[in-house]
Amino acid sequence: MSGPLSYQPKSPIMQWLERRLPIGGLIYSSFVVYPTPRNLNYWWTFGGILTFMLGVQIVTGIVLAMHYTAHVDFAFNSVEQIMRDVNYGWLLRYVHANGASMFFLAAYIHMFRGLYYGSYKEPREVLWILGVILLLLMIMTGFMGYVLPWGQMSYWAATVITNLFSAIPLVGESVVTWLWGGYAVGNPTLNRFYALHYLLPFVIAGVVVLHVWALHVAGQNNPDGIEPVTEHDTVAFTPYATIKDSFLMVVFCILLAWFVFYIPNFLGHPDNYIPANPSVTPTHIVPEWYYLPFYAILRAIPNKLLGVTALAASIAVLAFVPWLDTSNVRSARYRPLYRQFFWVFVIVCIGLGWLGSKPPEGNYVLFARIFTLYYFAFFFIILPVLGKVERTKPVPSSIAQAVLREGTAIGAPAPAPSKTRA
Amino acid sequence: MSSAEPSPEHSRRDFLYIATGAVAAVGVAGALWPLVSQMNPDASTIAAGAPIEVDLTPIAEGQVIKVFWRSKPIFINHRTKKQIEDAQNVDVPKLPDPQPDSARVKAGHDQWQVLIAICTHLGCIPLADEGPYDGYFCPCHGSVYDTSGRIRQGPAPLNLALPPYEFVSDTKIRIG
Numbered sequence: 310m311s312g313p314l315s316y317q318p319k320s321p322i323m324q325w326l327e328r329r330l331p332i333g334g335l336i337y338s339s340f341v342v343y344p345t346p347r348n349l350n351y352w353w354t355f356g357g358i359l360t361f362m363l364g365v366q367i368v369t370g371i372v373l374a375m376h377y378t379a380h381v382d383f384a385f386n387s388v389e390q391i392m393r394d395v396n397y398g399w400l401l402r403y404v405h406a407n408g409a410s411m412f413f414l415a416a417y418i419h420m421f422r423g424l425y426y427g428s429y430k431e432p433r434e435v436l437w438i439l440g441v442i443l444l445l446l447m448i449m450t451g452f453m454g455y456v457l458p459w460g461q462m463s464y465w466a467a468t469v470i471t472n473l474f475s476a477i478p479l480v481g482e483s484v485v486t487w488l489w490g491g492y493a494v495g496n497p498t499l500n501r502f503y504a505l506h507y508l509l510p511f512v513i514a515g516v517v518v519l520h521v522w523a524l525h526v527a528g529q530n531n532p533d534g535i536e537p538v539t540e541h542d543t544v545a546f547t548p549y550a551t552i553k554d555s556f557l558m559v560v561f562c563i564l565l566a567w568f569v570f571y572i573p574n575f576l577g578h579p580d581n582y583i584p585a586n587p588s589v590t591p592t593h594i595v596p597e598w599y600y601l602p603f604y605a606i607l608r609a610i611p612n613k614l615l616g617v618t619a620l621a622a623s624i625a626v627l628a629f630v631p632w633l634d635t636s637n638v639r640s641a642r643y644r645p646l647y648r649q650f651f652w653v654f655v656i657v658c659i660g661l662g663w664l665g666s667k668p669p670e671g672n673y674v675l676f677a678r679i680f681t682l683y684y685f686a687f688f689f690i691i692l693p694v695l696g697k698v699e700r701t702k703p704v705p706s707s708i709a710q711a712v713l714r715e716g717t718a719i720g721a722p723a724p725a726p727s728k729t730r731a
Numbered sequence: 732m733s734s735a736e737p738s739p740e741h742s743r744r745d746f747l748y749i750a751t752g753a754v755a756a757v758g759v760a761g762a763l764w765p766l767v768s769q770m771n772p773d774a775s776t777i778a779a780g781a782p783i784e785v786d787l788t789p790i791a792e793g794q795v796i797k798v799f800w801r802s803k804p805i806f807i808n809h810r811t812k813k814q815i816e817d818a819q820n821v822d823v824p825k826l827p828d829p830q831p832d833s834a835r836v837k838a839g840h841d842q843w844q845v846l847i848a849i850c851t852h853l854g855c856i857p858l859a860d861e862g863p864y865d866g867y868f869c870p871c872h873g874s875v876y877d878t879s880g881r882i883r884q885g886p887a888p889l890n891l892a893l894p895p896y897e898f899v900s901d902t903k904i905r906i907g
Contacts, residue, residue, distance in 0.1 A: 372769050394774040397765035 314342055339525060344543035345550045346531035348712045352426075353529070355419040357554035358561050360517060362412045367510050369405040370454075377457065379503035381496045384459035385584045403573040404565070409451055410576045411565045413599035416447060417658075424630070425651055427639030428530040434631040436523040441628045443516050448600070448624075450509040453502040455597060460581030465594050467494045467502070473607075476617040493587065533711045534640025535704055542708035593668060601665030602658050606684065608669045609677040619681065626688045633688055635696025643702040647695050654687045782907030784899065787843065795859040797848060800906045804856050805894055806867075807904075808844040810878060814865065815841050818879035828890045832879040835890070837898055845896050845904065846880040852887035867891065 316334035318324045327333050376395050378387040391398035420440070423429055429437035456467045471488045475481040490497030528537065537543050544550075568575065576598055580591045596604055606623050610616035626633075641648045657680045664680065667673040705711035772780075780801040787807070790796055795808045810818070818832040836844060848856050855871040862868030864883060867876040874885030881890040896906040 368766065372766055375770065376773070390773070390775060394776075396768040396771055396773060398769060398773070400765050401769060 314338070339521075339546075340551070341545065341547040343525070343546040344528075344537065344540070345546045346529055346537055346542060346708055347544045347549075348531050348533055348708050349529070349550065349553070350532050351553070351557055352418070352422040352532075353550075354554045354557040355415050355422065356521075356524075358415045358558050359412070359419060361558055362408060362415060363510065363513060363517065365408050366405065366412060367514070369401050369408065370507070370510065373401055373405055374507065377503075379457065379500050381459060381499055381585070384457060384499060388458045400569070403569045406577065407565060407568040407573060409454065410568070410597070410599065411561065412447065413451070415561065416444060417599075420444070420627075421655060424654075425641045425648075426530055426532055427534050427634070427636070427641070429631045430634065430639050431631070432527045433523070433530065436520060436527060437631055438628050439516060439520040439523055441624070443513060443520060444627070445624060446509055446513045446516065450506060450513065451597070451599065453506040453509075456499065456502050457506065458581060459499065459585045461583040461585055461589075461591050462578045462581040462594070464494060464585035464587065465590055466596055467498060469594055471498075473617050473620070476614045478614070530639065531708060532640060532642060533705055533708060534638065534643065535706075535708060535711070538707050539709065595666055598662065598666070601663070602661035603665075605661040605665035605677045606681045608665070609674065609681045619685075623684065626685070630688065630692065633692040635693050636699065636701070637696070638701040638704060640704075643704050644695075644699060645702060646699045647691075650687065650691050650695065653683070657683045657687075780907070782905050784903055784905050787902045787904065792842070798906070800894060803894070804848040805906060806844070806846045806848045806859060806880075806891075808846070808859065810842050810844055814878040817864065818877060821877070821879075821881075827882050828888070830879075830881060830890055835879050835881075835893060837896075840898060840901075843904070844878075844880065845894060845906070847892040847894050849892070850874055850887055851882065851889040851891065852885070857891070 316327065316331075316337035318327050318333055323333050373391065376387060376391045376398065378384060388402070391402050393399075395401075423437065423440070452466070452470060456463045471485055471494065474484045474488065477484060486492070488498070489495065490501060531537075578595060578597075595601070603620055603623055607616045607620040610619050636644060636647070638644055641651055661677065661680045661684065664673055664677045669677075783798070783800050785798055785807060787809070790807060790809045792809050793811045793814075795806055798805050798807065808814075815832075821832070823829045823831050832841075835846075848859075850857050850869040850871065852869065852872055852874050855869050857867040857869040857874070857876060859867055862875045864875065864877040866878040866883075867880060868874070869876075869885070869887065872886050874887035875883045876887075876891055877883050879890075882888070894906050896904050899905050
C-alpha cells in the first residue's frame with residue numbers, strides 16, 4: 310500500500326533531474342506516500358478544493374484581463390463586450406463570478422471544519438493563523454474584483470467600504486483620500502483596484518504554499534483529534550486521499566456548473582447591471598452574500614468607530630482561537646457540550662448573513678445585535694470557559710483503534726470464527 | 732489483498748482506469764477549449780472587418796491612395812499608360828516571384844492596381860511611386876517593387892499581396 314518513503318526514480322531522466330532539483334522527490338513525499346490519517350472524512354477534502362478553485366479563479370481572471378479595460382469610461386462596456394462578443398466570454402465571466410462565490414463557500418466550510426475538530430490547536434496554531442491571513446486576502450481580492458465591472462453596486466460598495474477607514478481617529482480622512490487617489494471613488498481608484506486585484510491572488514498562492522508547508526510539518530488533524538502513532542493509523546496519500554479529494558472536487562464542480570449554466574446571476578445583485586452613477590445611491594446597498602455576516606455585525610453597532618472596530622474584530626478574533634480554546638480534547642466528537650454551542654454558532658453565522666441582506670431597521674437590527682453578541686461570546690466566553698468545565702467523552706487510544714474497533718481491518722485476513730463475540 | 736488475482740492481461744481495474752482517464756481527457760479538452768478560443772478575434776472585431784466599398788472616381792491618373800481594411804493598409808493605384816506597359820513588358824520567368832501582370836489586375840481594369848501595402852519582408856509600408864521601376868520602394872531594408880507590385884530587388888521574398896476585391900461597377904470596388 311505505501312511505497313518506500315524516499316523517492317527512487319526508475320527512469321534515467323528523473324534520476325538526472327532528482328540530483329539537480331529534487332522536485333520529483335518533493336511531490337512523492339508530499340502527495341504520494343505522505344502518511345494520511347486513515348479516518349479522514351469528506352470535510353477534509355475542502356483544502357484541495359480551495360487550491361483548485363484558486364487555480365480556476367487565476368486562469369479565468371487572466372483570460373478576462375485580456376479583454377477588460379480598467380477606465381471609468383470603458384469598464385462597464387468592456388465587461389458587456391466580454392459577455393456578448395468575446396468567444397465564450399459569457400462562460401469565462403460567469404465562471405469567474407460564481408467561482409468567487411464557490412471559493413468563499415469552500416473556505417467557510419473549511420474553517421468550520423477547523424473549528425469543529427480543533428484543527429487550530431497545538432501544534433497547528435501557525436497553520437490556522439496562515440489560514441486567517443488567507444481569508445483576509447480573499448476578502449480584499451473579492452471586494453476589489455467586484456468594483457471592476459463599475460456597476461452601481463461596484464461603485465457604491467467601493468464608496469461605503471473605503472469610507473469605513475474614515476472612522477480611524479485623526480488620520481481617517483487622509484487615509485480615505487489616499488485610498489481613493491482623489492476626492493471620491495473615481496478612475497484612480499478603479500485603476501489601482503485592478504492592479505491589486507491582479508496581484509493579490511498570487512500573494513494568496515504564496516501564502517497557500519506556506520499553509521501547506523505548515524500542514525505537512527505538523528501533519529493533518531483528523532476527526533478523532535488524536536495524533537497518529539503507528540503506521541496502522543495512516544494510509545498513503547495516493548491513492549486514498551487523492552481519490553477522495555478528486556471525487557468531492559467533481560461534485561463541487563457540478564455545483565459550480567449548476568450556477569454557471571442555469572442561474573448565473575442568482576447570487577449577484579441586478580443593480581450591478583446599471584452603469585455606475587456617482588449622483589444616485591441605490592436604495593439598498595448590499596455586498597455579495599459572502600460578506601453579509603460581517604456587514605450585519607458592522608451595522609448592528611450604532612456607533613461608527615465601534616462598528617468598524619467590531620467588523621475588524623470579527624475577523625481578527627479568529628487568529629486568537631488557538632489560545633482562546635482551553636480544552637485538552639481536540640475534536641468536538643468527544644466534546645458533547647461544545648458541539649451544541651458550535652452548531653448554534655453556525656446558525657448564528659448563517660443568521661447574520663441573512664440579516665445582512667435586510668434593511669437595518671426594526672427587529673432585523675435587534676436580532677443582528679443578539680447574534681453579534683453570541684458571535685463574540687462564542688470566542689471570548691464559551692471557548693475559554695468550556696475547556697475548563699466541560700466533561701469530555703473518553704478519547705480513543707489510537708486512530709486505528711477508533712476506526713477498526715467495530716470489525717476487521719481492511720486487507721487483514723478474516724478472523725477465525727470464535728464462539729464468543731469479539 | 733483479495734483472494735482473486737486479476738488476470739495478467741486485463742482486469743476490471745485496468746478497464747476502469749482507462750475509461751476514467753478517457754472521460755477525464757475529454758473533460759479537460761472541453762474545459763481548455765474556451766480558454767484557447769477566447770483569444771481569437773471576437774464578434775465585434777469580425778464585424779468591423781466586413782467588406783468596404785471604395786469609390787474610384789476621385790482618384791486621378793497616376794495617383795495612389797491608401798485605405799484600411801481589416802486594419803491592413805491597401806494601395807489603390809490609378810496607373811498611367813507607361814506604368815501599365817512597364818508592368819506588362821517583362822520576362823516573367825526571370826522574376827524572383829514570377830507572376831504576369833494580368834494575374835494581378837481584374838480583366839478589363841488594367842489601370843487599377845489594388846495591393847496590400849505591406850512589404851513581404853518584415854511588414855513595413857512601402858513608399859509609392861518610388862524606386863528604380865517607379866513602382867514601390869520599402870525604406871526599411873531596401874526592397875524594390877515594380878509598377879505591378881512585384882518584387883525585383885532586395886530581401887523581400889514575394890510580390891506584394893492582393894486583397895480579395897471585385898468591381899461592383901466601373902467606378903467602385905468592394906474590398907473583402
